[in-house]
Amino acid sequence: NTPSLSRAALALHFNSVPLVSIEITPKTSASCSPAPESPLSSAEESVKSQQEEQMCQASIQEPSETSESQPGTPLPLPLPGHAGLSIQEMVAMSPELDTYAITKKVKEVLTDNNLGQRLFGESILGLTQGSVSDLLARPKPWHKLSLKGREPFVRMQLWLNDPRNVEKLMDMKRMEKKAYMKRRHSSIGESHSLESGLSGSDLTQSQQQQPHLKKPRVVLAPEEKEALKRAYQQKPYPSPKTIEELASQLNLKTSTVINWFHNYRSRIRRELFIEEIQAAASEGGSPSARPGKSGGEGDNSCDGTESDSTAEGRPSGSEERKGLLESPNRSQRDEEGEAEFPSASGTSRPRGGIIDSLFGIPESVSTATATATPCRNPKDSSLRKKKAANLNNIIHRLEKAANRDEPHEWEF
DNA sequence: TTTTAGTCAATAAC
């Protein structure tokens, strides 16, 4: 898997740098050579001398094809400087970070220095461009992130802390360009010889011989999306039967409809997070402050329109604040009196002291001292719409909780 | 088994 290898190779250069001023005992690696198939490998030569020393400080793990998606496997990362801590350990020990402030700062630095998301993502985060774009545009609040989800933010924070971050990324950019030019030159030469040696039919044949493994991407028509959105407004959690019906009516595969609902729920949820954050920011609070009372989309309890209707039949006050979008199962579990936002307060996590210094987190970025997000009303109709849909979601869950068998009638 | 979280990668939009 060339992309993975090149990604890992790219990252090793950057990630072997001490990002904060801490006494380090760098582990030495048996091999500091970059991945052989890395597109940058030729260009790397030119800057190798500058970076070799840093590279070899890294505790390098052989990059594997799937390393990036496997939890627990260290990603290409700036860790060697951190007293031998793995990224997972750092994430686990990290104080609460203000994801919104971090992404804002990262965007700023990247734009100011004309650095692309792809380069940043592949070399610093170990993520693809699309993922980076998504992450930067719609960061989830820290307390809503799983350990894995926190990882990119910790990486960003570490990168921001590195005084030479831009410089290094610039170097990387230059190397990439060099390598690209080199490849382009050689491929031009190749295509010349191909043109002279292959007839048109030969090319067609070789193309035909390529196994057609890739499925064409499904692109939903606007009407189809509209129909699905309407269905979502009615029922955010459609039954298998409804899904079947939708699929046949829209002439789509069932799996496409299922995926669409999964994705839509997830993306709506995130949109609500970001709207929450922005609203809080505009009101002067810490942007991604842990909602505590407002609870992400759960701030509906502050919103007269929804809270009135959601309050009825809610099992408990805390339930109301738990957020409209949590899964039905979770909701049922919540009824048993589980503490609110168990992971949010970071009670079991060391805060400040060595870890704060490790991250070098400025006040503006850490939310450890942040205040709760104030309540607010929705500012536009789209938000209202989403919340209305979420209301349906709640109703759905209440139905389920109240009556395990599909309820035909409501009893109040 | 269903849902969520996180991500990839194709491709649309700029």
Next chain:
DNA sequence: GTTATTGACTAAAA
């Protein structure tokens, strides 16, 4: 060429 969007997928939680 870069960034945004989005259908599909995997892993993990519930």
